[in-house]
Amino acid sequence: MKLKFFFKPAGMITVLILLLFSCKEFIEPSIDKRSVTLQAPSDNYSSPKYNVSFWWDEVEDALGYRLQIVSNNFSSPGGLIADTVITKNTFSMNLDPGVYQWRVSAENGSSVTAYSAARTLTVLQSSIxxxxxxxxxxxxxxxxxxxxxxxxxxxxxxxxxxxxxxxxxxxxxxxxxxxxxxxxxxxxxxxxxxxxxxxxxxxxxxxxxxxxxxxxxxxxxDKTPSEKVTLNSPINNQTVNNPVNLQWQALAGAAKYKLYILKADSTSNFSQNFPLIVISTNYTFSGAETGSKVYWKVSAIDAAGNEGDAGTARNFTVQ
The missing domain is CATH 2.60.40.10 (Immunoglobulins)
Structure with a gap:
């Protein structure tokens, strides 16, 4: 039996748009045919200020921009002043008095644009x-x-x-x-x-x-460590089914949590995957065999990177 699908024109357009956006999430678009448009400084710009702000238009699907600055010009450079990749479309730095050229290319994980046409700028010597x-x-x-x-x-x-x-x-x-x-x-x-x-x-x-x-x-x-995390479930010495849903209370000021899962000796990490950084307040654990005794504890880490005391570990047995 053949199945037939009928779409109204408006519905078909909606489906196509959704498909395009879905594909874009998984397939990184190539940007090698696109170009970078420089904005400032303008070509042959000169200024008595040593601090120079560079600005260019953003390129769609670019993840970063490579800015190159040389003394003299790219045909016969006197020296490489900067060769840096940044995520924004602006950059500023101090330059010594002299003549420079600069250019920018855009890049993502799989492609890169050609460099923009180089622009010349002159930094004039002036009072400090x-x-x-x-x-x-x-x-x-x-x-x-x-x-x-x-x-x-x-x-x-x-x-x-x-x-x-x-x-x-x-x-x-x-x-x-x-x-x-x-x-x-x-x-x-x-x-x-x-x-x-x-x-x-x-x-x-x-x-x-x-x-x-x-x-x-x-x-x-901020050197103050976070407070102790209160564990919710499973309770201590509980027998549980696989997989085990580990839960703990959210702690004010915590940016993330460090989950420790330990072997039956209560000191050795259960595997090389632990301790594990977790953003949420729960974790589903399924690595233990039937009859295994497992210990676990959680510490909080604040935005400054301070880790609090994980406290005493609880244990559970997988049935």
Whole structure:
């Protein structure tokens, strides 16, 4: 018997659209025939500012963009200044005075576009007073769980030293800063004193002038471990059927959970798959043979990466 399917025109169009979107979820589209359109800086742009912001149009189905910058030009480069892949369609960095060319290609997991036509830009030498360094690490609004922190920033042409300040009150009172030092390089390692929100900034200097302060970045130090997780089921010493649905209570402040499943000795991991990171508050376990005794426990991990105490393990026996 043959089956016949009848679709109204509007229904057929809907089905085709759904099929196209479903296929796109599983088959990554090729972008090798597409192109990247540069926006700024314009070709032959020149500026006395050392910080240059690059901007281009997004390419559909691209997962990243490769930005290349060379001194002089790509035909006879004086040096490779940058060759980096980023996920956004903007990028900024400080350049020394000189002539440069830049170009961008888009890429995803299986294809890449041709590079855009290269553009030329000129950075003019000017007073350090009009410049500012770029902060690198920690990233703005970073959440960290280690007191010892590496603060890094970009170099600035004409600078001989860098003034770094760290505060908890947005630099309202510069006589009461957490940290205030002038250093010759572009990194300072400093142990933040306690769990708090901190702000930091850097200013380039030389013997005759001071640059503008950088943007202010914020970081949060959180070393406090999460509380213990309360296990729900199965209860301790329970006999259960395979597979076993392990459940525990959600914990406020937890970003994820670490599930420990242990052998009958209560100390050895059940397999190389454990401990396992779980986002939800349950897990279906089916790896134990009939008659096996299995131990389990769960710890919470907060957004800063602090893992709490998993507490005493429960056990169950598979029947």
């Amino acid at each position: 007073k009009q410049q500012a360094v770029e902060l690198r690490l920690p990233a703005n609004n970073a959440l960290i769980n280690k007191s010892l922190t590496a603060f890094q920033w970009s170099s600035l042409y004409g600078a001989t030293q860098y003034h770094i300040e760290i505060d908890t009150n947005n630099f309202v009172n510069e006589n009461a800063l957490v940290y205030d030092q002038t250093v010759p390089g572009q990194q300072v390692n400093f142990s933040l004193p306690k769990d708090m929100i901190y702000q930091w900034r850097v200013r380039a200097e030389n013997d005759t002038a001071q640059a503008r302060w950088s943007a202010i970045n914020q970081i949060t130090l």
